[in-house]
Amino acid sequence: MLKRLPLLLLSLIAFNAHAETPEEKGLAIATESDRRDRGYGDFSVDLEMVLKNRHGDESRRKIRVATLEGKSDGDKSHTIFDEPADVKGTALLTFGHKVDDDDQWLYLPALKRVKRITSSNKSGSFMGSEFAYEDIGSQEVEKYTYKFLREEACEGQPCFVMERYPVSKYSGYTRQVVWTDKAEYRPWRIDYYDRKGSLLKTLTWKDYKRYLNKYWRADEMFMLNHQSGKSTLLRWTNYKFGNGLKDADFNQERLKRGH
């Protein structure tokens, strides 16, 4: 043990000689959070969305998602809509990219038409919910720049609090404040600030479960819009990892199956 001491001291000196800036620390937290979620391969999951307006009127959406982890580039995902009934069979194929806009194809079952669509619409609402496309898209490290703010307790545990700034000029946000727990690097809360810099929405995670002994996924995510009083609850069920999905399972032919 003592033999290692000089090395430890040396590294501490080196560390101090180049003190970590808040930007570097923020990036390091995001990178670590991303690293810990690497290697899952693929997963499929069912999602129910409960949309509520300020009067408490509810409406529901049901979709199914399959995701293939990207190795050198972003993830690939396939989303099928089951409810409401008039959009049943509609499907979305996404090839995520780390920095560039994602590639997206939409399948319209009534016309049997596959349409390449623009993914520059980051700030648009996903299915009328309080989630924008950029909130539910793949959260690549490169899509933001970061700044560490402080440490504080969140959900009864020590957490990092940092700001992140979207790189895309199409983003609907000027900044986001993210709470990540220090033990497992899981997100617990994000405050979204709109283009005018006002607090727009808060997203919170609930009931994390561990899959394959490593990967944390929350059962529920709740988005509250402070300005409109509307909210959207996402309920994730039936998580399945290791389905053996391949690149070949994510193409336009798969979209056309419509279920």
Add this chain to the structure above:
Amino acid sequence: MGIDPRGLGRLTAALLCMGSAAVQAGEWSGQVGGEYRGFFETPLFPEQHDSYLSAFAQPEYRHAWNNDKQRIAFAAFGRISQYDEARTHADIRELNWQKSGSGYEWRVGIQKVFWGVTESQHLVDIINQTDLVEDPDGEDKLGQPMINLTLVRDWGTLDFFVLTGFRERTFPGREGRLRAALPVDTQPAVFESSRGRRRIDYALRWHKSLGDWEVGLAHFSGTARDPRLLPGIGGDGAPALIPHYDVIDQTSLDVQVTTGAWLWKLETIRRAGQGPTYAALTAGFEYTISGILDSGIDMGLLAEYLYDDRGATATTPFQDDVFAGVRLAFNDVSGSEALLGIIADRDSDAHIVSLEASRRFGKSTKLSLEARWFNGVPATDLLFSQRRDDYVQMELAYYF
């Protein structure tokens, strides 16, 4: 009834047997609804009416097995219309078996296939016949019996089609609006091919995504989906337009380039066999402005140019026309959307204005509105007989 038993062939019977054997538990879905179509002006012809009520149903059944590697699909459509006998019709839109393997897909039976990228017209889309009596926009299609093999490779997707049996275009009847001066009588239809409706047609399509580009190259060899309409004597002895179906060869290219909020689109065809060889194209763009005025509403601006090198002798009214449109997606809980468009002839004052809008009520009911105005149509235009057919249509559909 719109189903030609000869056209659908033995394939259908075989599929039905196969389907009933394979199915243990599948999924029924679909829609039923009612429609009102009202015309603003008194009709041009005495047999026509001011408004039409109709009801329709579209049940669908889907089942997958063998870990989704094999599937069967069934979709039927039927409408009962007031006055217009031709619009009371039924069709099997889908009845097929699909098998997916490593790098290939087989689809055998009746199905619908869409090719193309533009919005104002669909030049390249040729596999399915248009169910024109359903809607003058030509986007409703009849089911086409076929054997289709899709190969998915690194160099692109290659589709082979053997189209077993021809479906004839539907047209409004004598009492229907939105028709030519003479009604079309489909019974004495004339075919260039000696095999008539039983001719087997072929098509091949290659498609690839290359970064921001989507490119499709196709060839079709067979009976044209769009007949020439020539004056003659109908089955009832009265003057009528008789469809003449030519055998054609059509090569097509469709391209879409997606950069940021811009979609650049091109469809072009070269067709031989229907009079002198000709070329036609649709080219334009769609630009989307997200969240206009901080409202969460997306606005798409569309413009396309429609060209046919036959000029005044073209069998389409869109030989030198410009399309401009605005699409609104409200991104609300009701899924509200609207598309307002105008197609204007560059050589005359003729223009068509169209509006399509829809929204959901509650969980499963959808209200759709459609309206069209035909303005400034000169006597030389193919749409001249529809000059008094401005209409508004309301449809209420229940989805199950």
